[in-house]
Amino acid sequence: MSFNLFRPSFGTYPHLLVGRDELLDEFEDTFDGILDPAGLTILLSGQRGMGKTVLLDSYRRAAESAGWLVITESSSSGLLDRLTRDHLPRLLQRYSDKPPTRLDSVNAALGPVGGGGSWTGRYPAESTLRSQITELTDALQPSGRGLVISIDEVQAADIEDLRKVGEIIQYGRREERLLAFAAAGLSTPIEELLDHPGATFLRRAEHHPIGRVSRADVRAALAGTIADSGHEIEARALDLAADAIDGYPFMIQLVGYHSLKAHRTSAPVSVDDVDAGVKAARRRLGRHIHTPALRPLSSVDRTYLLAMAQDDEGPSRTAKIAERMGVDPTYAGQYRRRLIRDGIIEPAGHGLVRFTIPYTAEHLREHAAHDALEGLSEDER
Ligand SMILES: Nc1ncnc2c1ncn2[C@@H]1O[C@H](COP(=O)(O)OP(=O)(O)OP(=O)(O)O)[C@@H](O)[C@H]1O
Numbered sequence: 358m359s360f361n362l363f364r365p366s367f368g369t370y371p372h373l374l375v376g377r378d379e380l381l382d383e384f385e386d387t388f389d390g391i392l393d394p395a396g397l398t399i400l401l402s403g404q405r406g407m408g409k410t411v412l413l414d415s416y417r418r419a420a421e422s423a424g425w426l427v428i429t430e431s432s433s434s435g436l437l438d439r440l441t442r443d444h445l446p447r448l449l450q451r452y453s454d455k456p457p458t459r460l461d462s463v464n465a466a467l468g469p470v471g472g473g474g475s476w477t478g479r480y481p482a483e484s485t486l487r488s489q490i491t492e493l494t495d496a497l498q499p500s501g502r503g504l505v506i507s508i509d510e511v512q513a514a515d516i517e518d519l520r521k522v523g524e525i526i527q528y529g530r531r532e533e534r535l536l537a538f539a540a541a542g543l544s545t546p547i548e549e550l551l552d553h554p555g556a557t558f559l560r561r562a563e564h565h566p567i568g569r570v571s572r573a574d575v576r577a578a579l580a581g582t583i584a585d586s587g588h589e590i591e592a593r594a595l596d597l598a599a600d601a602i603d604g605y606p607f608m609i610q611l612v613g614y615h616s617l618k619a620h621r622t623s624a625p626v627s628v629d630d631v632d633a634g635v636k637a638a639r640r641r642l643g644r645h646i647h648t649p650a651l652r653p654l655s656s657v658d659r660t661y662l663l664a665m666a667q668d669d670e671g672p673s674r675t676a677k678i679a680e681r682m683g684v685d686p687t688y689a690g691q692y693r694r695r696l697i698r699d700g701i702i703e704p705a706g707h708g709l710v711r712f713t714i715p716y717t718a719e720h721l722r723e724h725a726a727h728d729a730l731e732g733l734s735e736d737e738r
């Protein structure tokens with residue numbers, strides 16, 4: 358029997374998760390007996406497709422296997438409301454001995470009844486959240502278990518909601534409650550969020566930037582997933598795939614998936630299969646990663662990137678980029694810093710930078726040619 362065990366879609370746990378062993382060990386240690394409170398507030402940041410959501414899921418798994426309860430949320434408006442009206446009442450109902458929390462106040466005039474009471478309506482969401490979390494963590498504490506609040510795409514959260522949640526996490530920390538907070542989001546907006554006065558507690562979180570994985574890890578993920586799918590791969594084909602993937606986790610799944618899809622015989626996966634797989638993978642990468650990542654950039658940012666994209670192979674010299682742009686290096690340096698902060702490019706040794714995500718240069722070149730043609734046809738109209 359043969360299958361295709363690659364998972365080329367966002368947020369889907371891969372068949373083999375590679376290159377994150379250290380972090381996974383840390384997650385397990387956090388919930389294992391002696392608690393190091395540092396690991397109880399974590400922030401994962403990185404570019405699209407680096408595997409942040411998947412790691413948030415690993416954190417959840419580590420917590421759950423130690424018996425903790427996990428609330429998983431993806432930030433969109435109404436975060437606080439969903440916590441106080443949906444997640445927490447549901448968990449309290451199940452885990453707290455106190456009279457069950459009622460979702461709605463049947464008779465508002467009666468107000469809270471018993472310890473659980475009717476939280477909604479009468480109190481500001483903030484104090485409701487604190488009381489609910491206090492009650493739930495109190496109920497869990499005797500069995501050595503706690504509560505994790507996990508928020509993906511945290512850059513999209515309402516800053517006020519985040520500030521309130523943060524305050525309660527800090528109270529929890531002071532009271533030594535078994536309470537953890539894990540968040541993940543895109544590099545740039547996270548940097549901006551960290552500057553915001555409402556997100557002080559996030560600045561104290563253990564911040565893990567999530568980047569590429571090593572070539573050895575890429576090869577292990579490919580070979581292992583292909584073997585478990587009931588196939589083999591030629592050594593040269595494996596090298597070709599690892600070259601194309603260039604350490605980028607999403608690309609492991611894309612190239613693996615499309616190479617297996619192109620493979621139609623019972624012989625090992627060949628160089629031709631991988632060639633076809635890489636082409637299909639690159640088309641999807643352009644659509645799902647490059648286009649959205651480059652869209653918000655200014656035209657000077659793009660000029661900087663296009664000057665970089667002239668180097669076919671490997672990193673670009675910052676002095677050379679400034680020369681190509683026809684500006685002085687100090688001016689170009691401002692754009693370099695911003696693009697690094699945005700996670701589009703990264704330092705690659707003294708005076709060198711490179712693109713964070715594979716095929717950004719090719720994408721830019723193809724689109725610059727395309728845009729130039731579009732411009733031309735508009736001028737002719
Ligand atoms: N370490 C890894 N090893 C193998 N595959 C991985 C790894 N990390 C992520 N992947 C795969 O890459 C893809 C993207 O992962 P994920 O959705 O976690 O990225 P993300 O950083 O959350 O992206 P986004 O910012 O767009 O939400 C998924 O298909 C996932 O299975």
Ligand SMILES: [Mg+2]
Pocket residue numbers: 367368409410411509
């Ligand atoms: Mg994600």
